Amino acid sequence: MSINKDQVQGRIKEAAGKVQESTGKAMGSGRQQIKGNIKKNTGAAQARFGDAKKEVDDARKDRERSR
Numbered sequence: 001m002s003i004n005k006d007q008v009q010g011r012i013k014e015a016a017g018k019v020q021e022s023t024g025k026a027m028g029s030g031r032q033q034i035k036g037n038i039k040k041n042t043g044a045a046q047a048r049f050g051d052a053k054k055e056v057d058d059a060r061k062d063r064e065r066s067r
Helices: 005-029 029-067
Strands: none
Touching: 005 029
């Protein structure tokens, strides 16, 4: 089972965004909350893209093996 860079980078950004959002809430900084939320959501989107890319690659490999 392999993972691609989009999956890894996306999940790292998502985690960092969650931390930044929580820190913003704790500090009372709406700006940091918004920045964290944006980072969290873009990271999640990148991770989902990586997941889809992996599924396509795995399906292609399966099809090649069955030939």
